[in-house]
Amino acid sequence: MRCATGWGSDMRIADWDDAYANRDHIHxxxxxxxxxxxxxxxxxxGLASAGRARLDHAYGPAPRQRLDLFAPDGAARGLxxxxxxxxxxAFDKSVWSGFAAGAVAAGWAVAVPSYTLAPAARIAEMTREIAAAVAEAARLVPGPVRAAGHSAGGHLVARLTCADSTLAPAVRDRLAHVVPIxxxxxxxxxxxxxxxxxxxLDPVAAAAESPALLTPREGVRVTTWVGGDERPEFLRQSALLANVWTGLGADxxxxxxxxxxxxxVIDGLGSADSALTRCLLG
Structure with missing residues (x-):
């Protein structure tokens, strides 16, 4: 007889590649x-023709250290x-511009950065690049800062909110809400x-770059967002961060x-009135 765990009677994962294989399980x-x-x-x-897009703006010297910045119609409420x-x-910023549409329509400026990918960079380097991208975008746009990221991008924005983040203190103080999707x-x-x-990754690097094993910085609101029909491992990962960081006193x-x-799950970012965009903008 096996004991029930609350997650099911047997939650052992036998095939870790399959646990993270999204394309194989989405019709x-x-x-x-x-x-x-x-x-x-x-x-x-469309935004470039209206003079509201700054494309391929450098936030560092490396070829992929570039961001696109999209401006709303009128003064931005923030970034x-x-x-x-x-x-x-995989991917770069050119694939994702459409997911800026909801926040831009709601009056916010939106930055979409590329970053150096593996194997050219290790994940620790990527976390520093994203911190640099946020700092540069925040230099260009005044006001509060909010960040969202999808999948690996969700990991990277969660790292912004860790106590060891390389984000400059002045920018950290403006970071109001982070939504790892x-x-x-x-x-x-x-x-x-x-x-x-x-x-x-090796065991030391994996632990050092795992937000669920790190201390959250005080003063930042964090909302994990995950699809109800996702692979069990993604549901578990989002629940894990929420559980651990709640226990450490995070908002x-x-x-x-x-x-x-x-x-x-990210479709809502394309609309100003979706639940996801409303949550992100708070």
Whole structure:
């Protein structure tokens, strides 16, 4: 007889690659991936033609240390930074511009950075790059700062809120709300995956870059957001961060978005009146 655990009668994961394989478990996954750059280009071109897009702005010397900044119609209420996913190995900012639409329509400026991917960079380097991108965007846009990231990007924005973040103190004081969407917050399981041949994590690095194993900085509100139809590992990872950081006194909330999966969960960022955008902008 096996004892029930509350998560099910047997939660052992036998295939760690499958645990993180989103495309294999989402019907029509390719359609999402194909439409993102099309929507991104249309949004980007529209704002550029209106003089409201600053494209390929450098926040550092490396080739991928570039961000796109989209301005609202009128004075910005503040800055939102959206950090893309791709398991720290794929994509760049050009695919994701469309997910700035909701916050821009609500009156916020939105920065979408690229960052150096594995294997050219280790995850610790990426966390420093994102901190630099946020600092540069905050230099360009006054007011409060909010950050959201999807999947690996969820991990990277969660790292902004850790006590050891390299974000400059003046910018940290402006960071009001962080929303990791389907984020990965304990990187140690990735040591068991094939992708680690590219990521190059070892046990020390995995622990050092895991927000769930780190101390949250005081004064920042954090909301984990995850799709109700996601792979169990993504539900577990979001719940883990919310659980641990709540126990450490963080201003923490957790949302499971019903009926959404790993690719559809970010759709709300394209609309100013969606629950996700309203949550992010607070």
């Amino acid at each position: 029509g996954a390719a359609q999402y991936i194909d439409r993102w750059p099309v929507a991104a280009r249309a949004f980007r071109d 939102v930074v959206f950090v893309h996913g791709g398991y720290w190995m 389907s984020g990965l917050h304990d990187l140690r399981p990735l040591l068991r995956t094939a992708m680690n041949a590219t990521l190059g 923490m909330a957790s949302v499971v978005d019903p009926g959404t999966h790993h690719f559809s």
